[in-house]
Amino acid sequence: MEKRFALVDCNNFYVSCERVFTPGLEGKPVVVLSNNDGCIIARSNEIKQLGIKIGDPLFRWKATIKKCGGHIYSSNYTLYADMSRRVMETLASFAPDIEIYSIDEAFLPLSGLREDSCKYGRRIRHTVKKWTGIPVSIGIGPTKTLAKAAARVAKKDSACAGVFDISHHPEDILAGLDVSEIWGIGYRHARFLKRHGIRTGLDLKEIEDSWIKKHLTITGLRTAWELRGISCIPLEEVSAPKKSIMCSRSFGREVNSFDELRQAVTSYTARAAEKARRQRSAASCIHVFLIENPFVHSHFTSHAACVQLPVPSAHTPELTGYALAILERIFKPGLSFRKAGVMLTGLVPRGQVQMNLFYPGREGLRELSLMKTIDTINTRWGRDTITYAGCGIERPWGMRRARLSARFTTCWNDIPVVKAS
Amino acid sequence: MKVVEPIGMKHRGKVRVTGIWGFNGKTKLKIPLFTAGISAGFPSPADDFVDKTLDLNEFLIKHPAATFFVRVEGTSMIEAGIHPGDILIVDRALEPHDNNIVIAVLNSEFTVKRFRRRGDTCYLLAENPAFKPLEISGDMQIELWGVVTHVIHKV
Numbered sequence: 001m002e003k004r005f006a007l008v009d010c011n012n013f014y015v016s017c018e019r020v021f022t023p024g025l026e027g028k029p030v031v032v033l034s035n036n037d038g039c040i041i042a043r044s045n046e047i048k049q050l051g052i053k054i055g056d057p058l059f060r061w062k063a064t065i066k067k068c069g070g071h072i073y074s075s076n077y078t079l080y081a082d083m084s085r086r087v088m089e090t091l092a093s094f095a096p097d098i099e100i101y102s103i104d105e106a107f108l109p110l111s112g113l114r115e116d117s118c119k120y121g122r123r124i125r126h127t128v129k130k131w132t133g134i135p136v137s138i139g140i141g142p143t144k145t146l147a148k149a150a151a152r153v154a155k156k157d158s159a160c161a162g163v164f165d166i167s168h169h170p171e172d173i174l175a176g177l178d179v180s181e182i183w184g185i186g187y188r189h190a191r192f193l194k195r196h197g198i199r200t201g202l203d204l205k206e207i208e209d210s211w212i213k214k215h216l217t218i219t220g221l222r223t224a225w226e227l228r229g230i231s232c233i234p235l236e237e238v239s240a241p242k243k244s245i246m247c248s249r250s251f252g253r254e255v256n257s258f259d260e261l262r263q264a265v266t267s268y269t270a271r272a273a274e275k276a277r278r279q280r281s282a283a284s285c286i287h288v289f290l291i292e293n294p295f296v297h298s299h300f301t302s303h304a305a306c307v308q309l310p311v312p313s314a315h316t317p318e319l320t321g322y323a324l325a326i327l328e329r330i331f332k333p334g335l336s337f338r339k340a341g342v343m344l345t346g347l348v349p350r351g352q353v354q355m356n357l358f359y360p361g362r363e364g365l366r367e368l369s370l371m372k373t374i375d376t377i378n379t380r381w382g383r384d385t386i387t388y389a390g391c392g393i394e395r396p397w398g399m400r401r402a403r404l405s406a407r408f409t410t411c412w413n414d415i416p417v418v419k420a421s
Numbered sequence: 422m423k424v425v426e427p428i429g430m431k432h433r434g435k436v437r438v439t440g441i442w443g444f445n446g447k448t449k450l451k452i453p454l455f456t457a458g459i460s461a462g463f464p465s466p467a468d469d470f471v472d473k474t475l476d477l478n479e480f481l482i483k484h485p486a487a488t489f490f491v492r493v494e495g496t497s498m499i500e501a502g503i504h505p506g507d508i509l510i511v512d513r514a515l516e517p518h519d520n521n522i523v524i525a526v527l528n529s530e531f532t533v534k535r536f537r538r539r540g541d542t543c544y545l546l547a548e549n550p551a552f553k554p555l556e557i558s559g560d561m562q563i564e565l566w567g568v569v570t571h572v573i574h575k576v
Contacts, residue, residue, distance in 0.1 A: 023564070024529030089486035131487035131514050133566075409489060418524055418531040420503060421495035421552075 003231040004110040004140065004167075006121060007147040008091055008128070010084075011135045011155065013104035014042035017083045018073050020133035021408040021416050029070035033058055036250050036400045037074055046070070074401035082409045086132045094124050099235045107144055109235055121163035140165040144233045145226035148183040149173060149201065174201030174227060184223040184233075189216055201227055242279065247272040248341025252400040254293055256336040261290065262324060263392030268342040269323040270388055273316040274378070276344055277371060282312035282353050284346030286319055288326040291339040303330040312346070312353045315367050316374075319344075320390065382411060481571050487514035489567065491524065491531065498522070498533055501548035507574045509533065511567035522569040527555075531566060 010016060014032040019025045029046035033039065040047075040056050047070065052061050058072070065072060084103045091098050095108040113120060121138040128136050139151025140163070150166035153173055157164070166173055180190035182201055192215065198204050204212075205227040213221045222232040247268040255261060265288055276283055289304035307322045323342055348354075374386050384391075406414035482488045493507045501522060503509070509524075517523050519538040524531055525545055534545035534555070543557040557563050 023526040023531065023566075086486040131484065133513070412490075415508070416489070416491045416531055417494050418491045418509065418533045419495050420493050420497040420499075420505070420533050420547075 002111065003142055004113065004117065005142070005144050005147040005231075005235070006095075006108040006110050006117075006124070007101075007139045007144070007151045008087075008106050008108060008124065009137050009139070009151045009155065010087060010104035011137055012042060012044055013084075013134070014073075014075065014080055015044045016134050017076070017080050018071075018405055019044075020083070021079075022071075022405070025071055029065060029068055030073070031058075031061075031065060031070065032073045032075050033403070034075065036252055037402055041075065072403050074404040076405050076407070078407045078410050079405065083132060083134060087128055087134055087136070090128050090131050091124065094120075094127075097235065107147065107235055110140065117165050117167075118163050121165070122161070125162050136162065138163045140167070141170070142167055142229045143226040143231040144235075145183050145223055146170060146229065149177055149181075152177070152181065170227075170229065171202060174205060177201035179204055182223065182227070184219065184226075189220065192216075242281075243347055244343060244345040245272050245275045245281075245283075245347065246341060246343045247275070248289075248339060248343075249399060250339045251337070251397045253397065254336040254338065255340075255397045256334070258327075258331055258333070260392070260397045261327060261331060261337065261340060263390065263395060264340045264397055265323050265327050265342060266320055266388055266390035267392070267395075268340065269320045270316050270391060272342050272344050273314050273319050273371075274375060276314040276347060277375060279347075280350045281347040282314045282350055283319065283344035284309055284312040284348060285344070286322050286326070287343040287345065288323050288330065289341050289343075290327075290330060290337045291341075293336045293338045303332070305330050306343075306345075311355060312348050314350070315371060316388065320388070481510055482512075483570075484512055484514040487567075488512050491533075493533060497547040497549045497552045498535075499549050501535065502574070503533065503548070503572050504574060507572050509569045510571040510573070512570050513567040515568040515570070517565050517568050524566040524569065526564040526566055533569065536565070 015025075015030045018030060018032065025044075027046070028044070029050065030044040031040045031047050031052070032042035034041045038057060040052060040058060040061070041054060043052060043054065046068075047065070050061075050064060050068070052064075062072070064070075080103060087104075088098065088100050088106055091106050091108060095110065097109065099107040101107055108124075110117060110120070117140045121140055125136055125138055128134060137151055137155040139147045139149065139154050141147040141150045146166050150164045150173070153166070154160050154162055154164035177200055178190075179185055179193045179198060179200060180187065182190075182204065185193070185204075193199075193204065198207060204224055207224065209221060209224070212224050216223075225232050249264075249268070251264070255264070269286075273283075285306055285308050287304060287306035289302050292301040292303075305326045307326055309318075309322065313319060377386050378384065406416075408414055408416050478485075489511045491509050491511055493503055493505055493509060496505060503522070511524055515521075517536050519536065521536045523534060523536045523545075525534055525536075526532075527545075532545075535548055537544040537546055537554075545555040545557065545563070547554065
């Protein structure tokens with residue numbers, strides 16, 4: 001049976017989430033900022049038309065945005081994650097299984113679909129918009145790579161009305177597709193290909209297999225085959241548990257005191273351990289790093305160290321103990337830091353923890369049920385309902401999020417207000 | 422954990438599990454399994470009658486992905502039993518029909534109104550004589566955001 005995939009991609013996802021709950025934003029220029037409100041990471045179409053690029057610092061455009069009546073938001077990941085869940089749940093009713101590719105993209109298998117694919121796509125698009133308020137573009141093709149290319153057309157060409165099937169004339173589209181924009185071709189490979197005169201998707205499609213395999217490895221060859229319409233990249237339905245977990249954030253301002261760093265490292269460890277428990281893993285190794293303020297030395301200087309645990313664990317107090325021991329070793333007084341992070345590696349399934357003859361491990365039944373209780377409370381009542389005193393109360397080093405919208409869908413105190421007047 | 426039923430894939434009568442589509446971690450569906458101990462004594466005579474516990478989400482929410490909660494401010498819907506401070510359950514998956522209570526966007530604000538359709542003309546009515554009805558004529562752009570299905574009112 002001929003294969004067929006759809007890629008569903010949310011349009012300007014973070015901006016669209018804000019628009020669902022603040023109706024006055026429709027048609028107005030809107031941007032969403034990165035952590036610490038530094039750079040622009042999401043733009044409405046009106047902002048794109050002003051020539052503002054992803055990653056531009058806010059200060060460069062602030063006056064322009066204000067002048068044309070635009071709105072600026074800090075990133076509200078709680079809201080975006082919940083809206084993403086709603087979009088994915090809606091999509092799940094349109095295909096037997098879906099691959100959630102990122103917070104705002106999903107692949108749907110459409111093989112064996114009896115009705116016209118564009119018609120089906122339009123129905124998906126209409127339903128997602130009606131149910132969740134989020135506009136999407138849909139690309140359809142015989143392979144995931146071609147579906148991805150089709151989605152670009154669906155988004156850019158207004159004549160498609162948001163849905164495009166590439167199956168009929170793939171050559172026309174691939175001739176206009178820059179190699180750097182092909183799914184699976186990274187920045188470095190794109191530069192390499194262009195040096196060899198391969199500029200478009202059509203060029204890459206017609207290169208000999210042996211040459212591609214030699215220079216771009218088997219991954220590049222797979223991409224070339226996919227461009228030819230031969231499906232090589234299957235749908236990944238279940239995301240495998242992560243092999244490592246990282247929790248790192250930039251500080252809202254420079255930090256140079258040990259106490260503040262201790263609070264930050266304690267909270268990042270707690271967060272990382274919670275994530276490990278959620279996927280039922282235990283960590284064999286914990287890394288801690290500090291990054292100096294890059295604007296002082298004009299380059300990033302980092303300080304890092306790690307500890308191998310005697311018995312893999314996901315018990316927050318135990319991991320915190322190790323993390324703080326590392327911090328003491330890598331901290332240097334007199335330096336100012338911009339960022340800190342904690343990484344858990346060597347994650348093993350909880351049930352397969354290798355015991356240690358000489359070290360009983362601290363994670364007994366009591367500890368397990370304590371962590372479970374804390375996680376349950378924090379899931380039900382919101383993050384940090386129960387927190388560790390070591391994380392600090394005021395957290396002056398915390399993220400700057402001056403323009404944060406409310407948690408409209410995840411917090412009873414923040415749900416939208418409707419006027420009856 | 423509550424398994425969310427695949428929307429649009431319901432079968433009449435018996436529910437066929439075709440897959441697990443994600444879960445709503447917020448609530449729990451408690452299923453009592455062994456209310457009487459397995460090894461000791463006689464089994465409880467009530468065991469045959471054990472049913473699952475009642476889940477309000479299951480009763481109130483038909484389309485979890487499309488359902489939102491909003492809070493009411495003002496008294497214009499008081500005769501429909503909607504008081505200030507009440508929480509409304511809003512289902513965006515439903516088509517607004519004549520006589521439904523809806524959330525509409527008016528002047529960039531969410532408002533709650535009674536939706537009336539008379540031929541080609543639609544009206545947004547208040548449920549309080551102190552407020553005037555609003556006629557939606559052909560060139561007026563009004564977005565109906567969702568349909569209100571339930572009111573949560575503390576007595």
